[in-house]
Structure formats: C-alpha cells, structure tokens
Amino acid sequence: MKTIHVSTTINGDPAEFICTPDETLLDVLRNRLGLTGAKEGCGTGDCGACSVTVNGRLVCSCLVLGAEAQDADISTIEGMADGDTLHPLQRAFIEHAALQCGICTPGILVAAKALLEKNPDPTDEELRYWLAGNLCRCTGYDKIIRAVQAAAAEMRGA
Amino acid sequence: MVKVLLWGTLRSAADGQAEVEVEAGTFKELLDELASRYPGLEPQIRRGVSLALDGKIYREAWFTEIGPDSEVVLMPYMTGG
Amino acid sequence: MALDAYQKREFKQVGTRPNRPDGVDKVTGRAMYxxxxxxxxxxxxxxxxxxxxxxxxxxxxxxxxxxxxxxxxxxxxxxxxxxxxxxxxxxxxxxxxxxxxxxxxxxxxxxxxxxxxxxxxxxxxxxxxxxxxPHVTDVDAAMKPGAPVVQAGRAYENVPAGMSENVTHHCEFGHGDLDAGFAKADRVVERHFKTAATHxxxxxxxxxxxxxxxxxxxxxxxxxxxxxxxxxxxxxxxxxxxxxxxxxxxxxxxxxxxxxxxxxxxxxxxxxxxxxxxxxxxxxxxxxxxxTGPTVSSSMDVKIGMTKDGRITAAQARLCYSGGAFPNTTVDMGAQAAFAAYDLDAVQTLGWNVMTNRPKESAYRAPGAPLSIYAVESVVDELCQHFGLDPLAVRLLNAADKGTKSSYGPTFDQIGLKATLEAAQAHPHYTAPLGPNQGRGLSCGFWFNFGGNTCVSLNVNTDGTVGVTEGNPDIGGSRASISLMAAEELGIPYEKIRTIVADTSSLGYNDVTDGSRVTFAVGLATIKAARDAIRKMCSRAAKIWGIDEEAVEWVDGAAVPAGPNAGKFPPMTLAEIAAVSAETGGPIAGHYEVNADGAGVSFGVHLCDIEVDPETGATKVLRYTVFQDAGKAVHPSYVEGQMQGGAVQGIGWALNEEYIYGTDGRLQNAGFLDYRIPVASDLPMIDTVILEIPNPGHPYGVRGVGETGIVPPLAAIANAVSRAVGVRMTELPMSPPKLLKALEAKG
The missing domain is CATH 3.90.1170.50 (Aldehyde oxidase/xanthine dehydrogenase, a/b hammerhead)
Incomplete structure (x- = not known):
C-alpha cells in the first residue's frame, strides 16, 4: 500500500510521519511516533481510552485516520503537563485516587480537559454525560467525578 | 482421634458418613489417612481440598497442627478473582 | 508466632491517604502496559x-x-x-x-x-x-439427555449416573433436617432464577x-x-x-x-x-x-422457609453453572457462599457444572458467589415483603455471627456481618423518602478471601531509604498500601519507601493477585520482612554500642537501648544505622516467605434506590451505599475504590451486561457498544461506609476487600425493582426490554 507523508503539530511541536491510507491516528501515535499514552481499548470508538484532541476537538483517535492529521494541531496526554508541572487535572486525579489500573486515565484526562476549556463550571450531570464515552471499569466513576470537579474549582480560582 | 466434617458430595465415598474420625496430628497426616482409608476420596483430594481448622481456612499447609478438640472441616480448594 | 496475630495499636501512617507511587506515570501516559x-x-x-x-x-x-x-x-x-x-x-x-x-x-x-x-x-x-x-450454549439445554456433547468422558467421579455427559461436576453442602425445617415455616417460597454470563x-x-x-x-x-x-x-x-x-x-x-x-x-x-x-x-x-474471561452462566432454584416473625427455618439451593466448554468447579464456591450470611439449622446447597459451547470461564471478583447470593437474597426479600417485615431486621435476626456453624461447614470466628447490618440500619439512606416508581433494595454479600504464597524482600539503602520488592501486580493501588505498611512498621515516612513488583527471576513464587489476597498476604509478609530488617538493625546498633542484641528495641524508626540496664546511648535512626552498614557487616535486608492463611471472610451490605421508567423499562440507580468490613483500611481511598468499583460492576451485571448467543451458537455482542458496561452518566455517587473489625489473622487486622463488593448489587437492585413496580425479576440482566415485558405481563 502506498504511504502518505503527513506534516502536523503534536503537543505544540512540529511532527512528520508517513502512514498508509488506512492507518488510524491512534496507530500512528503509538506505533510510529512512540506516543503510547493513548490506549487502544476497543478500536471502535466505544471506550474513549484513545482520546486526543484534533484542532481542539475531542476525538477517539482510533476513528481518525493518520492522514487526517495533515496541518492539524493534535494534543495527547503526553503534552498535558507543563514540563514537570502537572496539569491541575492530573494532580487532582492522583490526590483523589481517581485511578486504579490507570488504563482509562489518559483518555479521561484529555476528555475532561476538553470539557473544562468549553465549560469551566460543569454540573455533575454535565460532566457525567460528557465522560459517558470514556469507560472506566475500576472506579465506578465516583472519584473521577470528584477529581474533575476539584480541578475545575481550582482552575476557576486560578 | 480427630473428627473431620465432610461436605455432602464426599459422604458417599466415606460409607455415607458426614463425619469421620481419623488419627492425625497435621493436615498432611489427615489427608493421607483419609485417602488410604477411603480411596473414593482420592480424586477430590488430588483436585484440591482446603481445610477449615476452628473456622480458619487453610488452602495448603501440610504441617498445620490439628488438636484433638479442633473443629476440622474439609472444603474444596478455592480460587478467587 | 505471637507477632503474627493481630495486636491493637495506634497507627501513625496506616489509615492515611498518601499519593500512590505510580500516580505520575499513570496521569502522564508514561506507565507501560x-x-x-x-x-x-x-x-x-x-x-x-x-x-x-x-x-x-x-x-x-x-x-x-x-x-x-x-x-x-x-x-x-x-x-x-x-x-x-x-x-x-x-x-x-x-x-x-x-x-x-x-x-x-x-x-x-x-x-x-x-x-x-x-x-x-x-x-x-x-x-x-x-x-x-451440533452445539449447545444454554445451561439447561446442555443438561438434557440427548444434548450435543461438548467433550466426552470428562465427568468427575462425583456426578451421579444417568446425567448428560456435559455435566462434569456435582457438589453438595449443608447440614440439618430440611423437611423438619420447612415444616416449621409459615411460608415456603421457591423460585427459579437464570443469569447470563458476563465479562x-x-x-x-x-x-x-x-x-x-x-x-x-x-x-x-x-x-x-x-x-x-x-x-x-x-x-x-x-x-x-x-x-x-x-x-x-x-x-x-x-x-x-x-x-x-x-x-x-x-x-x-x-x-x-x-x-x-x-x-x-x-x-x-x-x-x-x-x-477470554467470561463468568459462568447459571440456572438456579432457591427454596426458603420463614416463620411469620421472620426466622428462616430451612433453606435450599440447586445451582447449575456452566463454565463453558471445559470442566469447571466454580459452582463449589457459589454453593458454599449462597447462605453464608445466615445462621441456619437446616440448609442444603447442591451444585452442578455443565459444559456448553462457550469460552472457558475465568474468575471474576468473588467467582460463583454473586449468582447464588442474588437468588437467595431475592427469595429472602420476597418473604419479607409477604410478611410485611423490615428486610434489615430480618437479616439481623438471622445473621451469622461468631460461633455460627456456617452453611458451608466451619464455625465462624470474628465476623463483621451484624455490625455491617447495624451500620446500614442506622444510616440516613435507609429511611430517606422515595418517590413514585422508586424503590429501595438491599442485599448482603460474602466472600471467603484467601492468603496464599507470598515472598517479600525489603532492602535498607545506605541513604536511609527502603526498597520493597514484592511479586503481585498492582491492580488497584496496592503498592501504596504495601509502602504504608512498611513505613508503619519501620517507623519512617511513607515517602522514604519505594515498592516495586518483581519479575519471576527476581523473587520467589507468589500466587496470583486474586482472592482479595494482596493487601492481606503481601502486607503481612511486608510487615514480617520489616521486622526481620529491624532485628538486623537492632543487632548492628548493639554491636556499635557493645551491648547484647536483646538489650536493643526499635522505637519510632530508631534503635534504642531497652531500659536503664542496657546502657545510656542516644537512639540510632534507621538512616544512621544504614549509613554505616558497610562498616558493620554489610547490606541490611529483610525477607519473608509464607503461604499465608487466616485471611478472614468478608461480609458487606448494599443499599440502593432505583427508579423504573414504566414507559421503557429502564432502571436508573438514584442512590447507592456500600457498607463493608475492611478489618483495617490501610489506604482508605483505595478501599473505597474497591467497594465502588465492585458495586458498579455488580450494577452492570444486574441491569445490562450479558453474553448473547444466536441460534447459530455465535456470540452476537462482542463489543462495548452492544455489551454495555456502566458509563458515567448511568450512575450516582457510590457512597461507602467502611467498618473496621480487626481480622485476628493479620498483624494490623487487615481483611481483603476486593471481591465482596460485586456480590450484593444483583439482588439489591432486583429487590429495589420489586418494591418500586411490583415485579420480581428472576432473570439477569434486568435489561429494559425484559423489565418492560414483565411490567406488561403484570398489567
């Protein structure tokens, strides 16, 4: 299969890769760029473990083609902290024990950050519906909701 | 002599008794004695048995000491998730 | 041996909620799966x-x-x-x-x-x-004479003659005179239940x-x-x-x-x-x-007799489980767990395993127990409704306690069931008002808990920090709990300790992370490895001071002379002893290897409020509270996490999750879109009440907490649905189409 050359921006840095026309953005991130923070839980857009943003829009990277990243601005979990300073969401997840196995955590953090950028003060219900596409099997979501609300409160105050 | 309570399925292998008495000071001696006295128990012992001694469950531990007044209950070997 | 047993103490670090050591890796995408x-x-x-x-x-x-x-x-x-x-x-x-x-x-x-x-x-x-x-995927169909045989010649010796070759295992537990017991009852209810396999x-x-x-x-x-x-x-x-x-x-x-x-x-x-x-x-x-994975599917009959004042007089369960295409004994655990919460004079559980053309069953949190306890707790609730009795009071009246001869044989030692029920009774959730189409249900849960083979090495570094090497994958924050117990025992801060999970060449055999065993057994081995290291550090201090080893004690992270006769020396901290370890005999390490027993059984009680939409048959969970005995909650956040996660898995099992097979024997819903696990918008907060009734078999009183939480939700929700809309759901999952059908049938 003929490969495609793609120029893009990932976590603020220019990036280039080649991929086949049928290769997903998730496969490109994980297998070609070494960005394994996005996880493949299903490959069909049902679990949200591969969540990233493309031009600010939250997507399942398993449902986006690598070729679609041309000239786009992509953010992944690897770009969420500012150097060694964790994002308030990341810190809140640790402090509120909002993860157990941690496999869904990157996707949920990316999704929660995307929500708070649009809606800095969501109700619990808004938050639960926004995160309904991100499956977590360990926590029952309780501590995740609490952690996101704590981070949101902190970010509003900052 | 130690009284050993058998669960229902094992009773047919022990002449229908719910409780049998064997001479044993440890879990290992008890299993050996049961297997030799009641050969019908051997397949289950090979698949695995646990031992509840005075309410405390032991999954293995041959040398666990059994007192004459201890309550001894044989249980299937168990696994969890 | 004395030190193995629980000793009451004031904890300095155990019971606090520090950050987990793998947290940063997991929130930055660096953790390697x-x-x-x-x-x-x-x-x-x-x-x-x-x-x-x-x-x-x-x-x-x-x-x-x-x-x-x-x-x-x-x-x-x-x-x-x-x-x-x-x-x-x-x-x-x-x-x-x-x-x-x-x-x-x-x-x-x-x-x-x-x-x-x-x-x-x-x-x-x-x-x-x-x-x-020809194939067979249904447990009842597979038991019938003439059913397609999945594998021939696999039945154990305990299977009565004349059954289908698919029946590979039979078990029976219990005690007492059932006929006499049922004769004493004012009402006997017998119901049939069926549950789907879940993943x-x-x-x-x-x-x-x-x-x-x-x-x-x-x-x-x-x-x-x-x-x-x-x-x-x-x-x-x-x-x-x-x-x-x-x-x-x-x-x-x-x-x-x-x-x-x-x-x-x-x-x-x-x-x-x-x-x-x-x-x-x-x-x-x-x-x-x-x-991979799935649980057993089941077909069950439960019969319980009760007097009008709520005393259970006899109880019987017949459980047919299918663990897929291979012989399987999970029904043993379902049969033993079924009536564990009750103090009964007459009880019998019978179990059969049946092969079907399905994947091989694997353990799933308290394997076998959620199904049988769902059936039992549903019938108990139906009897309570019939007599107009308070379901918590009835459970308290019949609750197993220390000294109860359990339904599976042994006599219980210290257990926390009554305290758990009393906590539920006293909680405001139990008396909160309910609206139309809403109902409140409750159920007890139980799991055995195990210990098992465990090795721990604890290395004292020369800079006064400590590395703990254990052999059980950390599935829910256990490295944090292990570090906390090491810190507590050594008397140094949690932050000075790093716990890692070893590969198979670096440490002796450790049983799998199962049976809610890690915090209990690895914790026990860690405490003992720390004591081993402490003995060695006391010995070094004794040599430095020129006194007998026996004359040195370990207090708050330092060696001190024991009493005035030992001599007057200022305390030597762990860091001070470690710093001169090369000069005093070489590296200091503590080890412990054990096949741990005494895990201590675990009981829980769940309360849940639901609302049924009569138009669609959809059930919404409105409020949920978990009451469970943790022995001692080492890191309470992760204890809560186990209870919340288990409860939500049980909610999924109750309401939506199922393996659906077509007539062609193929699985029809092999994806998260069609096999629907609970999502955030399905759920309320899951409140938790942790009871701490020390387990006598652990130095800190720890009891496993991982599995019991999945057991009660199945019946708690079925009971709540029954009280909300008057239909008794005897098949799981209670998915909207099934509940709607039941509502229509009721009229």
Whole structure:
C-alpha cells in the first residue's frame, strides 16, 4: 500500500510521519511516533481510552485516520503537563485516587480537559454525560467525578 | 482421634458418613489417612481440598497442627478473582 | 508466632491517604502496559479463530499463508504437545484448538509477520476445513439427555449416573433436617432464577511480548494478575524450565480475575521460538469477548422457609453453572457462599457444572458467589415483603455471627456481618423518602478471601531509604498500601519507601493477585520482612554500642537501648544505622516467605434506590451505599475504590451486561457498544461506609476487600425493582426490554 507523508503539530511541536491510507491516528501515535499514552481499548470508538484532541476537538483517535492529521494541531496526554508541572487535572486525579489500573486515565484526562476549556463550571450531570464515552471499569466513576470537579474549582480560582 | 466434617458430595465415598474420625496430628497426616482409608476420596483430594481448622481456612499447609478438640472441616480448594 | 496475630495499636501512617507511587506515570501516559512495549526485530502476531460454535477440524492448510511476504512463523495445535495433566491440557486446548473447536472464537492457528497488515492478510490465506457439529450454549439445554456433547468422558467421579455427559461436576453442602425445617415455616417460597454470563470488561485487551532465543532462554512481558502462574503454565506447555522463562508483569489495565489465566501467551512464545524473533500479540476487543474471561452462566432454584416473625427455618439451593466448554468447579464456591450470611439449622446447597459451547470461564471478583447470593437474597426479600417485615431486621435476626456453624461447614470466628447490618440500619439512606416508581433494595454479600504464597524482600539503602520488592501486580493501588505498611512498621515516612513488583527471576513464587489476597498476604509478609530488617538493625546498633542484641528495641524508626540496664546511648535512626552498614557487616535486608492463611471472610451490605421508567423499562440507580468490613483500611481511598468499583460492576451485571448467543451458537455482542458496561452518566455517587473489625489473622487486622463488593448489587437492585413496580425479576440482566415485558405481563 502506498504511504502518505503527513506534516502536523503534536503537543505544540512540529511532527512528520508517513502512514498508509488506512492507518488510524491512534496507530500512528503509538506505533510510529512512540506516543503510547493513548490506549487502544476497543478500536471502535466505544471506550474513549484513545482520546486526543484534533484542532481542539475531542476525538477517539482510533476513528481518525493518520492522514487526517495533515496541518492539524493534535494534543495527547503526553503534552498535558507543563514540563514537570502537572496539569491541575492530573494532580487532582492522583490526590483523589481517581485511578486504579490507570488504563482509562489518559483518555479521561484529555476528555475532561476538553470539557473544562468549553465549560469551566460543569454540573455533575454535565460532566457525567460528557465522560459517558470514556469507560472506566475500576472506579465506578465516583472519584473521577470528584477529581474533575476539584480541578475545575481550582482552575476557576486560578 | 480427630473428627473431620465432610461436605455432602464426599459422604458417599466415606460409607455415607458426614463425619469421620481419623488419627492425625497435621493436615498432611489427615489427608493421607483419609485417602488410604477411603480411596473414593482420592480424586477430590488430588483436585484440591482446603481445610477449615476452628473456622480458619487453610488452602495448603501440610504441617498445620490439628488438636484433638479442633473443629476440622474439609472444603474444596478455592480460587478467587 | 505471637507477632503474627493481630495486636491493637495506634497507627501513625496506616489509615492515611498518601499519593500512590505510580500516580505520575499513570496521569502522564508514561506507565507501560501490555501493548506498550517493543523489542528489536519484533514481529506482530494475529490469531485465526473459529466461526463455528462446535466443529471438527478436518484439516488446516497454512501453505499459502506461509508463502506470503513478511510471514515468519505459523503455529497450530500441532506445534504443541498433548499434556497428560487434565488441567494443563484444558488450558492449552483453550489457547489453541486441538481436533475440535469448542466455541465461537476458539483459536485454530496463529501467524507472526513483519507487520500487522501482513499477519492479517496471512490469516485469510489459511484454509481450515471444518465439519460442523451440533452445539449447545444454554445451561439447561446442555443438561438434557440427548444434548450435543461438548467433550466426552470428562465427568468427575462425583456426578451421579444417568446425567448428560456435559455435566462434569456435582457438589453438595449443608447440614440439618430440611423437611423438619420447612415444616416449621409459615411460608415456603421457591423460585427459579437464570443469569447470563458476563465479562470482566477490563479496558486493556490482553497483550504480551514474547522473546525466545535459540539458547532456550525466553522473556515474556505481559499484562497479568500473576506472572509466576503464567510462567508455570507457559513453561509446562512449551517444555521449558521455569528458570529459563522470565515473566515480567507490565502495568495491568484491569483484570478483576480475568487475567489470572493464560489465553494466548504460549502461542506468542511458540511463534517467537519458531520465527527466532520477538513477537508481540495484542488481542482485539472482539477477541477479548469471544475468547477470554467470561463468568459462568447459571440456572438456579432457591427454596426458603420463614416463620411469620421472620426466622428462616430451612433453606435450599440447586445451582447449575456452566463454565463453558471445559470442566469447571466454580459452582463449589457459589454453593458454599449462597447462605453464608445466615445462621441456619437446616440448609442444603447442591451444585452442578455443565459444559456448553462457550469460552472457558475465568474468575471474576468473588467467582460463583454473586449468582447464588442474588437468588437467595431475592427469595429472602420476597418473604419479607409477604410478611410485611423490615428486610434489615430480618437479616439481623438471622445473621451469622461468631460461633455460627456456617452453611458451608466451619464455625465462624470474628465476623463483621451484624455490625455491617447495624451500620446500614442506622444510616440516613435507609429511611430517606422515595418517590413514585422508586424503590429501595438491599442485599448482603460474602466472600471467603484467601492468603496464599507470598515472598517479600525489603532492602535498607545506605541513604536511609527502603526498597520493597514484592511479586503481585498492582491492580488497584496496592503498592501504596504495601509502602504504608512498611513505613508503619519501620517507623519512617511513607515517602522514604519505594515498592516495586518483581519479575519471576527476581523473587520467589507468589500466587496470583486474586482472592482479595494482596493487601492481606503481601502486607503481612511486608510487615514480617520489616521486622526481620529491624532485628538486623537492632543487632548492628548493639554491636556499635557493645551491648547484647536483646538489650536493643526499635522505637519510632530508631534503635534504642531497652531500659536503664542496657546502657545510656542516644537512639540510632534507621538512616544512621544504614549509613554505616558497610562498616558493620554489610547490606541490611529483610525477607519473608509464607503461604499465608487466616485471611478472614468478608461480609458487606448494599443499599440502593432505583427508579423504573414504566414507559421503557429502564432502571436508573438514584442512590447507592456500600457498607463493608475492611478489618483495617490501610489506604482508605483505595478501599473505597474497591467497594465502588465492585458495586458498579455488580450494577452492570444486574441491569445490562450479558453474553448473547444466536441460534447459530455465535456470540452476537462482542463489543462495548452492544455489551454495555456502566458509563458515567448511568450512575450516582457510590457512597461507602467502611467498618473496621480487626481480622485476628493479620498483624494490623487487615481483611481483603476486593471481591465482596460485586456480590450484593444483583439482588439489591432486583429487590429495589420489586418494591418500586411490583415485579420480581428472576432473570439477569434486568435489561429494559425484559423489565418492560414483565411490567406488561403484570398489567
């Protein structure tokens, strides 16, 4: 299969890769760029473990083609902290024990950050519906909701 | 002599008794004695048995000491998730 | 021995909530899971799976696939031997079908190629000729005489003559005179229940990276709940020596029992051996559903007699479980757990395992218990409703307690059931008002809990920090709990300790992370390893001071002379002793190896409020409270996490999750879209009330907490539905179409 050359921006840095026309953005991130923070839980857009943003829009990277990243601005979990300073969401997840196995955590953090950028003060219900596409099997979501609300409160105050 | 309570399925292998008495000071001696006295128990012992001694469950531990007044209950070997 | 037992103490660190040591890795995407590793020259593997529920494999022709560019190795069952041991043979046959395929999704061949695309293309070129056979996927149908036989000649000696060959195991537990007991009852209720198989639903698909070299050495990187058990099984199936196969547990993306068993790891190793290159094998979600995990499905009858004032006079359960296409004894645990919460004069549980053309059952949180307890707690609730009795009061009246002869034989020691029920009774949730179409349900839950084989090494570093090496994958924050217990015992800050999970070559055998055993057994071994190190540090201090070892005590992280006669020396801290360890005899390390017993059984009570939408049959959980005895909550946040996670898995089991098979015997919902696990918008907060009734078998009183939480939700929700809309749901899941049908039938 003929490969495609793609120029893009990932976590603020220019990036280039080649991929086949049928290769997903998730496969490109994980297998070609070494960005394994996005996880493949299903490959069909049902679990949200591969969540990233493309031009600010939250997507399942398993449902986006690598070729679609041309000239786009992509953010992944690897770009969420500012150097060694964790994002308030990341810190809140640790402090509120909002993860157990941690496999869904990157996707949920990316999704929660995307929500708070649009809606800095969501109700619990808004938050639960926004995160309904991100499956977590360990926590029952309780501590995740609490952690996101704590981070949101902190970010509003900052 | 130690009284050993058998669960229902094992009773047919022990002449229908719910409780049998064997001479044993440890879990290992008890299993050996049961297997030799009641050969019908051997397949289950090979698949695995646990031992509840005075309410405390032991999954293995041959040398666990059994007192004459201890309550001894044989249980299937168990696994969890 | 005295130190093994629980001793009351004031904890300084245990019971606090520090940050977990793997937190930063996991929130930054750096943590390495099963599919995240790579190796030089690595190949990618894919597995060809049966499209049939039951078929004889006439032939497999791999020649065209082998000729495809990029394909480096293909294996089938012919590349493995035939283990003599029944258990090992079943494990292997489950990994790769031999002669017959036994379920939809059963592996028949595997390919390793330079790219995933080449491996997928090669699968399409493998020609398998099948002769399809009649199949059976339903437990009741499989028990009938004349049902298609899944495997012949597999019944244990305990199965009564004359049953279908699919019945492989029978068990019976209990005591007392049932007839006399039922005769004393004012009412006897008998109901039939049926539950669907569910999947553990871990979000990380099974994944491994295998590397076998020509000198017979091998490495396996794998997401597992037990690297040692995986080593035992893989080494046996591949004819390797355990010492030559090093298994490293990756970070694990959920397991819940499902990753206590191998599914494709020996296949990856065989491919690597054949190709002479490392092989990565990652299952798709479809494969995870079709060929790993699921629980038993069940068909059950429960009969309970009660007096009008709420005393249970006799109880009986008949449980038929199917653990898929292989012999299985999970029904033993379901049968023993069924009535564990009750103090009964007459009780009997009977169990049968039945083979069906479904994947081999794997453990899932308290395996076997949620089903039987769902049935029992439903009938108890129905009796309470009939007599107009308070369901908590009835459970308290009949509750097992210290000294109760349990329904499975042993007499209970200290247990927390009554305290748990009383906590539920006193909680505001129990008396909060309810609206129309709303109902409140409750259920007890139970799990045995285990200890098991455990090794811990504890190394005192010369800078005064400590490394703890343990052998159980951290599935829910256990490294934090282990570090806390080490810190408590040594008397140094939590932050000075780092706990790691060892590979199989670095530490002795550890049982899998199962049976809620890790915080209990690894914690116990860690405390004992710390005491071993403390003895050694006291000995060094004694030498430095020139006094007897016995004259030195360990107090708050330092050696001190014991009493005025020992001499007057200022305390020597752990850091001070460690700093001069080279000069005083060499490195200081503590060790402990044990097959731990005394885990202590676990009880829980769940309260839940639901609302049924009479138009759609959908059930919404409005409020949920978990009451459970943790013995001692080492890190309360992760204890709560276990209770919340278990409860929500049980809610999923109750309301939506099920394996749906078509008449063709194929699984129809092998994806998260159609196998619907609970999502955030389905749920309220899950409140938790942790009781701390010390377990006498652990130095800090710790009890396992991981499994009990999945047990009560099934009946708690069924009971709530019954009280909300007056229909008794005796089949799980209570999905909207089923509940709507029941509502329409009621009229």
């Amino acid at each position: 099963g599919a995240d590793a790579t190796a030089p020259g690595m190949l990618h593997a894919k597995i060809l799976r049966s499209p049939h529920a039951h078929a004889r494999i006439v032939s497999i022709d791999t020649s065209a696939a082998e000729a495809l560019a990029g394909v480096k190795a293909i294996v089938t069952a012919a590349d493995f031997g035939v283990p003599e041991d029944d258990f090992l043979r079943d494990v292997q046959d489950h990994c790769m079908a031999r002669g017959k395929v036994l379920y939809d999704g059963h592996a028949v061949a595997a390919v390793a190629a330079t790219t995933i695309a080449a491996a997928k293309a090669a699968l399409k070129l493998i020609k398998v000729e099948y002769e399809t056979l 553990q639903g871990y979000i990380e698909p099974n994944a491994c990276l295998a590397s076998v070299t020509s000198d017979g050495k091998a490495e396996l990187w794998v997401c597992t709940q037990g690297q040692y058990f995986y080593r035992t099984l893989c080494a046996a199936l591949l004819g390797m020596e355990a010492s030559q196969l090093r298994v490293t547990a990756s970070e694990i993306g959920g397991g819940f029992g499902g990753k206590t068993m191998i599914y494709m790891e020996p296949v990856a190793l065989a491919l690597s051996k054949k190709a002479g290159r490392p092989v990565k094998l990652v299952l798709t979600r479809d494969e995870v559903f079709r060929a």
